[in-house]
Amino acid sequence: MRIVFLRPLRAAGPVLLTALLTLLLLQALLPAATALAMGELVGRVRGVPGEELWQAVLWPLLAFTGLLLGTHLLECLTEPLDFLARARADGDHRRRLLLRAASTPTLEVLERPGTRQLLRTAAADPENWTERKPSDGAVAQLRLLCAAVGFGASAVVLAGYAWWAVPVLVVPAVALRVHFGRSISAFVRRWLAGTGAWDQMMVWASALASGGAGKDVRVFGLGEWMVGRMRHHLLEMFEPVWREHIRHLWRCLAHGAVVLAVLLCVFVPAASSAAGGESTVAAATAALSAGWSLFTLAEYCDPRDVVGARACLEATAELERLLPVRPAAGAADLAEGPFTVRFEDVSFRYPGTDRTVLDRLDLEIAPGELLAIVGMNGAGKSTLIKLLAGLYTPTSGRITAGGTDLADLGPETWRRHVSMVFQDFVRYELSAAENVVLGRADRPRDEQALARAAADAGLSPVLQRLPAGWDTPLARSRTGGVDLSGGQWQQIVLARALYAVHSGAGLLVLDEPTAHLDVRTEFDVFARLARRRGDTGVVLISHRLSTVRQADRIVLLDGGRITEQGTHDELMALGGTYAEMFHIQAERFRRGYDDRLDGPPDDRPGTATTQGESA
Ligand SMILES: Nc1ncnc2c1ncn2[C@@H]1O[C@H](COP(=O)(O)OP(=O)(O)OP(=O)(O)O)[C@@H](O)[C@H]1O
Secondary structure, eight states, rough: OOOOOOOGGGGGHHHHHHHHHHHHHHHHHHHHHHHHHHHHHHHHHHTOOOHHHHHHHHHHHHHHHHHHHHHHHHHHHHHHHHHHHHHHHHHHHHHHHHHHHHHHHSSTTTSHHHHHHHHHHHTTTSSTOOOHHHHHHHHHHHHHHHHHHHHHHHHHHHHHTTTHHHHHHHHHHHHHHHHHHHHHHHHHHHHHTTTHHHHHHHHHHHHHHHHHHHHHHHHHOHHHHHHHHHHHHHHHHHHHHHHHHHHHHHHHHHHHHHHHHHHHHHHHHHHHHHTTTSSSSSHHHHHHHHHHHHHHHHHOOHHHHHHHHHHHHHHHHHHHHSSOOOOOOOOOOOOSSSSEEEEEEEEEEOOOOOOEEEEEEEEOOTTTEEEEEOOSSTTHHHHHHHHTSSSOOOOOOEEEEEEEEHHHHHHHHTTTEEEEEHHHHHSSBBHHHHHHHHTTTOOOOOHHHHHHHHTTTTTTTHHSSSTTGGBBBTTTTSSTOOOOOOOHHHHHHHHHHHHHHHOOOEEEEEEEEETTSHHHHHHHHHHHHHHOTOEEEEEEEEEHHHHTTTSEEEEEETTTEEEEEEEHHHHHHHTTHHHHHHOOOOOOOHOOSTTTOOOOGGGGGTTTOOOOOOO
C-alpha cells in the first residue's frame, strides 16, 4: 500500500507549513555553514601577525557566533511551530476518522472484528512506544527531506576541501542510516508481535484495579493468581523484546565502531597532509567538521516515527476503503402525515454468519397501532427492530414506509421519522436536558417538546429531586453531578425517544424500555403512551406480558417467523405458545418467583383482564 506520509500536514495550513519547512531547512543547512565558518576562521589565523589578528578573524568569528546563536534560536522557533502543525494534523486526522466511522449507514462494517482493530490502530492515540501519530510520520519525512538537502550541502563543502573524502564518508553514512532504519523496524515488529499478550496482561491489570472485579478478587482470593497471570503474559511479550533489545544494542555499538573507523580514514590523512604542509589546517578543520555533520544529519529524523506512523496511516487508508463516506440524503422522502411500515418477505443473516435470524417475514405496522413483539430469547426481536432502524439491511426482501423502500429513502431521511429505545442504551455524561434533546440533536432545543416528553416518560418526579433540575449533569464524576438508578436512566432514555416523537417522528420503537422500572411507574408510562400516541405507530418488545397485553396486536416470533398474532384475548383463546408463556409467567408470579408480571392488582394475569390507567 502506498502511503503518503506528508499528506496529514496539509491540515497545518500553508503559512505554518512554509514557516516550519523553512526553519527545518535552515537547521539542516547549519552544519555545512558551520564547517565553512570554521575553515574560514582557522584559515585567517594562519600567518597573520599578532596585532592584525583581531581584525582578520573578526568577521569569521562573528559569523561563527551567529551560527551558534542561530542554532539555538532555530530550535526555539521550531518547537512551537512543530507542536502546532502536529496538533492541527492529528486533530484533522481524528475528526475525519470519527466522522467516517459515525457516518456508515449501517452497523455491518463496524461490527466486523477487523474493523474495530483498524479503528484502534488508526485512532492516533498511541498506547505504547511503537505506535505513532500521523503527524510524527509526516514531520519525520519533512525532516528527512531537509536532512537530504543539508547532507548534500555538507558533501559539497567537504568536496571543496577534500573531494576524495566524499565517497569515503557518504557511502557508509547512507548505508548505516538504512541499516539503522531496518534494525528499528525489526524491533518494532517484535513489539507488535507481542501485543496479544500485552492485551491479555492488561485484562488482569485492570481487573485487579477495578471496583467491579475487586469483589471477586476479595471473595475468591484471586489477587495472587491474577498477578501471576499478569506476570506470565508480561514475560510472554517482553522476553523476545528484551532479546531484540540486546541485539539492537550490539548493532548500535557496531555502528559506533564503523563511524569511528570511517572518520579516522578521513581525519588521519587530512591531519597528516596538513601537518606535512600539503594542505592547510583550515582545510583539514572544515573537512573534519563537514564529514562529522554527514553522520549527525543522518540522525535528523527518527526512523521510529516513520515506522510507527506507517501502521496508523495504513489502517486509515484501509478504513477509507472499507467505510463509505456519509451517504447523500435519499432521493425520496415520506409524504407529510401518518405512514404504514411493511416488512415484505424479509430474511436476514448477520454478516459473517450463516444462521438465518429472520426468515421470509411479512409484517405490517399501521399508523397509531400499538404492536407488541414477543418471543423467546434469541428469537430475533431486537434484530427485527435493528432492521427497522436501518442499522442493517435485509439479506433479501424489503422494508417500506408509506410504500417507499427504506433503501430509497436513505438512512438520514428515514431516521427523522423513527425514534427508538434500545435495550442496551447509552448513558451519556451530559445534563438531563442534553440527554433528552439528543433525540433531535439536529434541531434547536424545543422546550415544549421537552416538557411533554418528560411528562409522558414519568420523569417529572425524578427532575424535581435533581439538584439543578434539567441542568444537572448525570454523572457523579462531573461537578454537581448525580448518578441515576437504572430505572431513572430508562426514563431519561424513554423521554429522549418521546422527544423525537413530539418533534415529528411517526414511529416509536421500544426494545425492553421498562425492564428497570418499578411496576407502578411502568404502568403509568404505558397508560399515558396508549392514551396519547395519536397517529404514532408504536412497536414494543417486552418480556413482561402484563405490559404486552395492553397492545392492539401481539406478534409471536419463533424461528425467525411470525407463528402467532392477534390481541391478548385472541391469543389466550388460541391456547398456543403465547398462552403457554403467559400461564408460566402467571404461575411463577403466583409462587412469588418472578417480578415480571407483578403490577397493579387489576393488571396481574390470572386475576383480571381489564386494564386501568392510573394518573
Ligand atoms: N451483532 C450480531 N452478530 C451476529 N449475531 C447476532 C448479532 N446480534 C444478535 N445475533 C444473533 O441473532 C439471534 C437473534 O438475536 P436477537 O438479539 O435479535 O434476539 P432477541 O429475540 O432480541 O433476544 P432477547 O430476548 O434475548 O433480547 C441470536 O442468535 C443472536 O446470537
